[in-house]
Amino acid sequence: xxxxxxxxxxSIPKMLFGIGLTFQLLFLSAALxxxxxxxxxxxxxxxxxxxxxxxxxxxxIFRGTPILVQIFIxxxxxxxxxxxxxxxxxxxxxxxxxxxxxxxxxxxxxxVSEILRGGVLGVDRGLKEAGAALxxxxxxxxxxxxxxxxxxxALPAYSNDVISLMKSTALASTITLLDMMGIARTIVxxxxxxxxxxxxxxxxxxxxxxxxxxxxxxxxxxxxRYVRSEA
Amino acid sequence: MEAITGWWxxxxxxxxxxxxxxxxxxxxxxxxxxxxxxxxxxxxxVAKSIAGGYTVVFRGTPEILVLxxxxxxxxxxxxxxxxxxxxxxxxxxxxxxxxxxxxxALIVGAYATETFRGAxxxxxxxxxxxxxxxxxxNLQTFIYVRIPAMWRxxxxxxxxxxxxxxxxxxxxxxxxxxxxxxxxxxAIGTTGKPFTMYILVGAIYLGFSTIITLSVMVLEKYxxxxxxxxx
Amino acid sequence: xxxxxxxxIIELENVDKFFGxxxxxKNVSLSVKKGERIxxxxxxxxxxxxxxxxxxxxxxxxxxxIVVNGHELTGAVKDIDAVRSEVGMVFQSFNLFPHLTIxxxxxxxxxxxxxxxxxxxxxxxxxxxxxxxxxxxxDKYPSQLSGGQQQRVAIARALCMNPLVMLFDEPTSALDxxxxxxxxxxxTDLAREGMTMICVTHEMGFARSVADNVVxxxxxEIVESNPPxxxxxxxxxxxxxxxxxxxxxx
Numbered sequence: 001x002x003x004x005x006x007x008x009x010x011s012i013p014k015m016l017f018g019i020g021l022t023f024q025l026l027f028l029s030a031a032l033x034x035x036x037x038x039x040x041x042x043x044x045x046x047x048x049x050x051x052x053x054x055x056x057x058x059x060x061i062f063r064g065t066p067i068l069v070q071i072f073i074x075x076x077x078x079x080x081x082x083x084x085x086x087x088x089x090x091x092x093x094x095x096x097x098x099x100x101x102x103x104x105x106x107x108x109x110x111x112v113s114e115i116l117r118g119g120v121l122g123v124d125r126g127l128k129e130a131g132a133a134l135x136x137x138x139x140x141x142x143x144x145x146x147x148x149x150x151x152x153x154a155l156p157a158y159s160n161d162v163i164s165l166m167k168s169t170a171l172a173s174t175i176t177l178l179d180m181m182g183i184a185r186t187i188v189x190x191x192x193x194x195x196x197x198x199x200x201x202x203x204x205x206x207x208x209x210x211x212x213x214x215x216x217x218x219x220x221x222x223x224x225r226y227v228r229s230e231a
Numbered sequence: 232m233e234a235i236t237g238w239w240x241x242x243x244x245x246x247x248x249x250x251x252x253x254x255x256x257x258x259x260x261x262x263x264x265x266x267x268x269x270x271x272x273x274x275x276x277v278a279k280s281i282a283g284g285y286t287v288v289f290r291g292t293p294e295i296l297v298l299x300x301x302x303x304x305x306x307x308x309x310x311x312x313x314x315x316x317x318x319x320x321x322x323x324x325x326x327x328x329x330x331x332x333x334x335x336a337l338i339v340g341a342y343a344t345e346t347f348r349g350a351x352x353x354x355x356x357x358x359x360x361x362x363x364x365x366x367x368x369n370l371q372t373f374i375y376v377r378i379p380a381m382w383r384x385x386x387x388x389x390x391x392x393x394x395x396x397x398x399x400x401x402x403x404x405x406x407x408x409x410x411x412x413x414x415x416x417x418a419i420g421t422t423g424k425p426f427t428m429y430i431l432v433g434a435i436y437l438g439f440s441t442i443i444t445l446s447v448m449v450l451e452k453y454x455x456x457x458x459x460x461x462x
Numbered sequence: 463x464x465x466x467x468x469x470x471i472i473e474l475e476n477v478d479k480f481f482g483x484x485x486x487x488k489n490v491s492l493s494v495k496k497g498e499r500i501x502x503x504x505x506x507x508x509x510x511x512x513x514x515x516x517x518x519x520x521x522x523x524x525x526x527x528i529v530v531n532g533h534e535l536t537g538a539v540k541d542i543d544a545v546r547s548e549v550g551m552v553f554q555s556f557n558l559f560p561h562l563t564i565x566x567x568x569x570x571x572x573x574x575x576x577x578x579x580x581x582x583x584x585x586x587x588x589x590x591x592x593x594x595x596x597x598x599x600x601d602k603y604p605s606q607l608s609g610g611q612q613q614r615v616a617i618a619r620a621l622c623m624n625p626l627v628m629l630f631d632e633p634t635s636a637l638d639x640x641x642x643x644x645x646x647x648x649x650t651d652l653a654r655e656g657m658t659m660i661c662v663t664h665e666m667g668f669a670r671s672v673a674d675n676v677v678x679x680x681x682x683e684i685v686e687s688n689p690p691x692x693x694x695x696x697x698x699x700x701x702x703x704x705x706x707x708x709x710x711x712x
Contacts, residue, residue, distance in 0.1 A: 135547030
């Protein structure tokens with residue numbers, strides 16, 4: 001079996017053409033998802049049942065169903081509903097890009113809020129008590145003690161989620177978007193050369209993963225400079 | 232809702248397909264995870280690098296890409312081989328069931344490798360020392376001390392791997408496996424109700440995740456029953 | 463306000479505290495005058511930590527009355543924060559904020575609670591760091607300091623709020639033996655300067671030399687309370703005698 005290197009060299013630039021869309025999907029969903037996650041987190045730990053219960057249900061649904069199904073519901077399913085077609089959001093929801101962003105955001109928001117919650121729960125009780133003993137109000141304790149430490153604790157898991165999010169952007173190709181995956185699939189459909197195309201694409205994704213990991217590793221290192229490193 | 236009548240049967244069999252894939256992939260995942268962890272923990276540099284490459288590649292590549300590469304790649308290869316024998320043959324593929332199970336098992340197996348590896352490393356070395364001091368052989372120590380300690384540590388994260396597996400089965404519909412998403416697409420063709428159908432698929436998967444989550448909770452209770460003493 | 467003696471800065475009357483079915487404090491009454499130094503001792507599980515944690519409401523008592531500097535401890539939030547800023551606490555596990563430098567650890571509460579300016583807070587912080595004899599560590603992080611140093615920082619941090627009372631919850635129990643004396647020294651100096659303190663500790667030497675009153679707790683109750691000479695030389699209660707024989711024998 002020969003590798004058609006000419007094909008590879010020809011296709012890589014074409015696929016990289018889609019990297020812009022991949023990045024848009026990634027950064028936009030990550031940013032919006034993070035905002036959503038923080039809102040969900042605050043609702044979840046608010047102690048008020050009418051805030052935390054719906055949040056728990058939301059997280060449960062979005063973590064318990066495949067993201068592909070979520071994408072299909074939003075892109076193919078919502079147009080079935082009249083009130084969606086009539087709503088002010090219709091221009092966004094009609095487009096595959098808007099639907100993809102919405103699906104990815106809702107999905108990552110659920111996961112990240114749980115990750116943040118894990119960070120918050122991981123803050124040593126003694127530190128919060130020390131804050132209380134000094135007379136710091138609950139709000140002050142949360143902002144100045146819990147939050148900085150929780151962020152550091154949540155960082156590894158969060159970096160994993162960002163990588164997952166990047167991999168999920170490839171699913172946008174199933175609703176006609178021409179990100180890298182979408183372009184790759186069209187090339188393969190024309191050339192019947194899955195190995196060359198898909199393996200090259202795999203390498204591109206691996207490079208992206210590596211870059212994300214390096215970035216987070218750097219951030220983690222900076223944040224952990226005060227933590228016991230040796231001994 | 233009436234739109235679904237007539238399709239219940241098909242959705243049922245689609246769910247059965249999901250269950251069958253899940254079980255098959257689960258067994259393979261545990262296998263790949265144990266082999267991978269074993270390789271990473273071994274002294275052999277070769278084994279470590281291969282396992283290292285395995286985890287990097289399969290955790291950093293979008294699932295849909297792995298799936299398509301497997302399916303179309305193997306199809307192209309098999310077709311080429313078959314055509315060498317009989318030029319009349321147009322297309323030979325691995326049944327989507329096996330291509331799909333193998334692909335998702337390899338992906339989740341990469342995560343399981345890390346989980347199992349961490350769990351093995353997390354076993355209290357003091358227990359191993361005590362066991363050796365009592366005269367147990369390496370194999371006995373492995374079976375009666377290491378494994379019991381290790382699977383308890385691995386259980387919570389492995390529960391998450393199982394959830395990933397069940398959700399990844401939805402992707403296999405893309406290569407033609409007749410599971411629930413595939414059935415939904417056919418149903419939409421005749422009923423024109425994408426929202427209803429996809430929500431139903433979501434509900435089915437939610438049902439599966441709930442069963443898995445509950446099972447893991449029961450297992451965790453069982454695993455930790457020896458810790459309940461006192462208080 | 464309570465009917466107790468106004469010279470009492472802390473007053474506990476008939477306090478009960480339950481953790482589920484387990485009763486940690488049984489009808490405990492205690493008065494602490496301004497300037498008094500109290501050492502609380504007893505076997506583990508006797509309720510001594512619970513006692514002082516109720517004073518700054520890290521634990522909530524279930525019945526009875528607790529009055530701290532004129533504030534009665536109930537559920538009202540304003541009161542709790544006010545009480546806590548006047549009562550300093552030092553924990554067994556130091557609980558320094560790992561993400562802040564030493565000086566920032568000391569400056570945080572004064573700036574947020576007393577609304578001190580940055581320079582005021584910094585001056586106060588450096589003053590107390592010198593008091594505990596480690597001013598040069600100001601810009602380090604807690605993880606870079608030894609246990610004894612961290613605990614001294616914790617004491618300084620509590621002092622920066624200018625508390626009326628200092629509570630110590632087994633301050634030396636988590637320290638390696640060679641670091642215990644540096645912390646006890648700081649506490650002894652504090653006592654000599656007239657700080658009102660309640661100290662839960664096993665350090666009987668410290669109790670003998672510094673305490674005005676030694677309180678022995680067992681099983682949630684105050685069994686005996688006496689000035690150190692009487693306490694150590696002539697314990698009245700059988701349980702006190704038993705405890706003393708156990709801890710003083712080695």
